[in-house]
Amino acid sequence: MELDASVLETTPPARQPSAVLRAAIAVVVALIASVFLLFVLAPVVGLVAAGGGRGLSSLARDGELRASLALTALTATIATLLGVVGGTPIAYLLARRDFRGRSIVAAAMELPLVIPHPVAGIALLLVLGRGSPMGGALYAAGLRVAGSATGIVCAMLFVSAPLYVSAAREAFAQVDARYESVARTLGDDVWRAFRRITLPLAARGLTAAAVVMWARAVSEFGAIVILTYNPKVASVLSYDRFTSFGLSEALPVAAVLVLFALVPLAALRALRRERRA
Amino acid sequence: MISLQLVNAKAGSFHLTDVTFDVPQGSYGVVIGPAGSGKTTLLETVAGVVKTTSGRIMLGGEDLTAAPPERRRLGIVYQHAFLFPHLSVQQNVEYGALSESIAADVAERFGVMDLYERPVASLSGGERQLVAIARSLARRPEVLLLDEPFSALDPRTRTFARRQLRALYYERRFTVLQVTHDFTEAGLLGDVAIMLDKGRVVQKGTPEDVFRKPASPYIADFLGAENVFAGSARPIKAEPPDWLETAEDQVTEMPVAFTTGALTFYALGDVVSGPAHAVIRAEEVSLSAEPSTSSMQNQFRGRITEIVPAGALTKITVDASGTPIVSAVTARSVRELSLGIGKEVVAGFKATAVHIC
Numbered sequence: 247m248e249l250d251a252s253v254l255e256t257t258p259p260a261r262q263p264s265a266v267l268r269a270a271i272a273v274v275v276a277l278i279a280s281v282f283l284l285f286v287l288a289p290v291v292g293l294v295a296a297g298g299g300r301g302l303s304s305l306a307r308d309g310e311l312r313a314s315l316a317l318t319a320l321t322a323t324i325a326t327l328l329g330v331v332g333g334t335p336i337a338y339l340l341a342r343r344d345f346r347g348r349s350i351v352a353a354a355m356e357l358p359l360v361i362p363h364p365v366a367g368i369a370l371l372l373v374l375g376r377g378s379p380m381g382g383a384l385y386a387a388g389l390r391v392a393g394s395a396t397g398i399v400c401a402m403l404f405v406s407a408p409l410y411v412s413a414a415r416e417a418f419a420q421v422d423a424r425y426e427s428v429a430r431t432l433g434d435d436v437w438r439a440f441r442r443i444t445l446p447l448a449a450r451g452l453t454a455a456a457v458v459m460w461a462r463a464v465s466e467f468g469a470i471v472i473l474t475y476n477p478k479v480a481s482v483l484s485y486d487r488f489t490s491f492g493l494s495e496a497l498p499v500a501a502v503l504v505l506f507a508l509v510p511l512a513a514l515r516a517l518r519r520e521r522r523a
Numbered sequence: 524m525i526s527l528q529l530v531n532a533k534a535g536s537f538h539l540t541d542v543t544f545d546v547p548q549g550s551y552g553v554v555i556g557p558a559g560s561g562k563t564t565l566l567e568t569v570a571g572v573v574k575t576t577s578g579r580i581m582l583g584g585e586d587l588t589a590a591p592p593e594r595r596r597l598g599i600v601y602q603h604a605f606l607f608p609h610l611s612v613q614q615n616v617e618y619g620a621l622s623e624s625i626a627a628d629v630a631e632r633f634g635v636m637d638l639y640e641r642p643v644a645s646l647s648g649g650e651r652q653l654v655a656i657a658r659s660l661a662r663r664p665e666v667l668l669l670d671e672p673f674s675a676l677d678p679r680t681r682t683f684a685r686r687q688l689r690a691l692y693y694e695r696r697f698t699v700l701q702v703t704h705d706f707t708e709a710g711l712l713g714d715v716a717i718m719l720d721k722g723r724v725v726q727k728g729t730p731e732d733v734f735r736k737p738a739s740p741y742i743a744d745f746l747g748a749e750n751v752f753a754g755s756a757r758p759i760k761a762e763p764p765d766w767l768e769t770a771e772d773q774v775t776e777m778p779v780a781f782t783t784g785a786l787t788f789y790a791l792g793d794v795v796s797g798p799a800h801a802v803i804r805a806e807e808v809s810l811s812a813e814p815s816t817s818s819m820q821n822q823f824r825g826r827i828t829e830i831v832p833a834g835a836l837t838k839i840t841v842d843a844s845g846t847p848i849v850s851a852v853t854a855r856s857v858r859e860l861s862l863g864i865g866k867e868v869v870a871g872f873k874a875t876a877v878h879i880c
Contacts, residue, residue: 344535422605424601424603424605425605425607427567427570427572427592427599427605428599428601428605428607429607429618429619430570430571430572430591430592430593431570431572431592431593431595431597431598431599431619431659431664431668432593432598432618432619432658432659432662433593433619433662434593434619435591435593436591443607446609447607447608447609
């Protein structure tokens, strides 16, 4: 197509920002990003700098701190395992199947994410406390929920499982359903195709989802403090030390908890690196 | 055999509607149609991956409408190979194989034996596709579903893969249903052609029939017919034209006069009256310096307006009284007739070359 010369003459060229303006915009954007990064990093670095050394050295002599860290790790692990067992089928169904009530299931799985965590604790206490029919029945069967490690697991599961389901759903969605179709035509039934094809292909994503859930469970406070104050997980212990003895006593516990949280973060980054490779 | 009777299916928001066709036992069926017409969904419905909402699917004479894919004794090869990336090439080929020796035999035929130890990620696109075909055939399927399996291959590999597949097909005589957008491929391979559009079968028959006698101008256009004219047709029963008596071809059909713009063509076929379309393949239009005295019933003088080389043939557009007629001629004819833009020529075609739809 030929261009009309008169159009070329009369149409003003698109205005480009000058080099100075572009440089100024870049400086402003860099400044905003730096301030934001500082806002996130400063409290964490400050906390570790102020209490990290003391926290690590107190690990040897502070039995309560060691017990709370062990309890935190154990309950978070149990909650994660339960989340994986219960959440994986739901994540798979949400990623693969179009069924009636799918949006209701999806919304239900996201509900705990939007509830304030102390409110989640109250709701769990209402359902699982000794005074409730279910809690009473469990208590009669010898399973005490409120005020026990079981309560901690329940609180952790409730608040962190949605993160697993959401990430696992994404992991399944990234595996093209046609791999399964091919496996089915090659003789696999649904379960065998899932086990031999989908699961291995989604494994990294599912592991990352479990790590995210574990990390979230470890850092949970609001729901746990309502359901089970004692025995204390690390987050409740740091709060307890702060309210009972002040900032200086809370610092070592809090710093150790931050260092503890770095473990899943490092695992997650390693998984992502492996995935990219 | 593959037999679909009034099959309806839904994949996401896409619907297959009342799909009915038969591909006889041991025959090669080709599914053609524009992008988004439901070709892949159709294959997946036959495979049982997409569930039917109504209708019947018979495979090998057995009603397998409700059977899961693993019970249908078929194989599917997608356009993208979908090799299992966490397995080696050998593990892929042997995944559903009836035996290791069958897998090895098919792998040998398709030249993927040398790739056996390699991880899937290291294969080229062509190698992947060959492995996918071998994987599917190692199960000895009775029905093979192919979703544009050769489109990603380079010409040499494509020829090799086609040849090997055809050899195995003639040897074992399984039934094939292949999706293709390449009508030359359909003509080369197919016994039955099924034209799909918007989830419906719009025409079926032998590839030759579909190619020569498209059921609508849309199909003609899709199949690459260069001359598709809108106009009106009228039967000429009362006054049969002179050429009808001297026509070389055995005339069993009725003569029809078709008028488009200032031109009137003669055609033979089902009597059509009123608004219609005329379809003439460019290869059926010959060019000459002077009117021919042969059985060419339609001859129009005009000037060449465009010359486009298209592979072995050259497409030449002749403006005949305002109607562009495209002819496909060999490079030799271009030279012999000294064809060039603006040159006056006579474009001619037989009445039997005109399809009214």
